[in-house]
Amino acid sequence: xxxxYYLDTGSGQPLxxxxxxxxxxxxxxxxxxxxxxxxxxSPTNPFGIKAGGEGGxxxxxxxxxxxxxxxxxxFHIRDIAMPATSVRxxxxxxxxxLDAGYSHS
Numbered sequence: 643x644x645x646x647y648y649l650d651t652g653s654g655q656p657l658x659x660x661x662x663x664x665x666x667x668x669x670x671x672x673x674x675x676x677x678x679x680x681x682x683x684s685p686t687n688p689f690g691i692k693a694g695g696e697g698g699x700x701x702x703x704x705x706x707x708x709x710x711x712x713x714x715x716x717f718h719i720r721d722i723a724m725p726a727t728s729v730r731x732x733x734x735x736x737x738x739x740l741d742a743g744y745s746h747s
Contacts, residue, residue, distance in 0.1 A: 645725045665725070
């Protein structure tokens with residue numbers, strides 16, 4: 643929800659190539675949580691190994707967007723473009739209000 647990837651339109655050069663320029667989760671932007679390692683061997687191969695890396699995070703973006711859209715159900719919003727920044731959510735709400743004939747509030 644913090645990510646935005648910008649390119650220079652003339653050169654194609656990334657303008658957010660450093661972690662200082664790229665939205666990364668930090669301890670002050672996340673809720674408190676407890677982690678736990680649960681080792682369960684995979685039954686699909688003889689070594690019991692599983693894929694590593696980003697495989698487990700692939701559906702996370704869709705889950706977050708679905709949760710946001712669900713929370714905005716009263717406005718009949720069907721999609722929010724990623725990254726789902728607070729500005730994009732606000733704009734979607736304002737557009738839905740205009741489409742429904744409500745005034746800004």
